[in-house]
Amino acid sequence: MEKITAIIVDDEKGAREIMERLLADFSDIEVVSNNNSVDSALVAIFKYHPDIVFLDIDMPVKNGFDLVRELKDFKHQPSIIFVTAYNKYAIEAIRHSAFDYLVKPVDISELQLSISRFKALRGKQDLSNNIEHLLSCLEKKKIKFNTYDGFIFLDPDEIIYCEANGNYTNIYLDNDDREKMVTMNLGSIIQVLPNKFIRINRSVTINKAYLKEVNRKAKICVLSSSTGEFEFKVPRHYIKELEKV
Numbered sequence: 001m002e003k004i005t006a007i008i009v010d011d012e013k014g015a016r017e018i019m020e021r022l023l024a025d026f027s028d029i030e031v032v033s034n035n036n037s038v039d040s041a042l043v044a045i046f047k048y049h050p051d052i053v054f055l056d057i058d059m060p061v062k063n064g065f066d067l068v069r070e071l072k073d074f075k076h077q078p079s080i081i082f083v084t085a086y087n088k089y090a091i092e093a094i095r096h097s098a099f100d101y102l103v104k105p106v107d108i109s110e111l112q113l114s115i116s117r118f119k120a121l122r123g124k125q126d127l128s129n130n131i132e133h134l135l136s137c138l139e140k141k142k143i144k145f146n147t148y149d150g151f152i153f154l155d156p157d158e159i160i161y162c163e164a165n166g167n168y169t170n171i172y173l174d175n176d177d178r179e180k181m182v183t184m185n186l187g188s189i190i191q192v193l194p195n196k197f198i199r200i201n202r203s204v205t206i207n208k209a210y211l212k213e214v215n216r217k218a219k220i221c222v223l224s225s226s227t228g229e230f231e232f233k234v235p236r237h238y239i240k241e242l243e244k245v
Contacts, residue, residue: 004051004118005029005050005051006023006032006052006053006054007031007032007044007045007052008020008023008033008035008054009035009036009038009054009056009067010059011036011037011056011059011060015083016034016035018105018106022111023111026115032050033047033050038066041055042067042071045071045076046076049078050078051079051118052078052118053067053078053080053081054102055068055080056083056084057090057195065134068135072131072132078127079121080100081101081114081118082099082100082101085103090194093134093137097137098133100118142155142156143192143193145180145182146183146184148183154173156196156207157209158173158174159171159173159197160172160173160206160210160223161206161232162190162197163203163204164186164203164204169186174226178227186203196208196209199238200221201233201234201238204232206232210223210225211223214243216239219233221234
């Protein structure tokens, strides 16, 4: 029986090794290339014409969605299984575009289900339509937030940080509006924000793009934007998360 060929794309060496070990349990799958960037993955796709690409989303320089954009006009379009740390914003776009995905750390039973779905749908999916739908979803950058009067749409790139205010949340913006109060608690807000946001204490989640400084000794972090600088206390266990940024 002809083997299913696959490539792995993840900037983290450990994650690539784990995925390769998991796939080694499938006798009908052959990993033909292991890549740490979108550019090297594109070269491998040209060379090997793999059946499946196991694709990490959150990578530096170019992310997984950038690879999808570049695949749009390729003659050979492999099936894509996104592999990502849980992020509702990204996963909803993937799900609505009929792509498959796995959540890190990857569970072997979930991997088995993904491969079974691939086999069942092999040759039946129009990946070009899926790609168009996914890119359309991703381009809808603004996120809907409920307010007293109805709802507002905000660009996550302009959100500096969100701060809990009882059962509501104050959202601070890098534009003339400066601040918006929404009738959603911080936990609900975090569920709809993209993975560029990180929680730094029980009351505040920040946009990593505005992070200027972390002082381990003083247990503080500083954000900088066009509207000014903002300083927050950061408990020790949250500083460990910031070190991963």
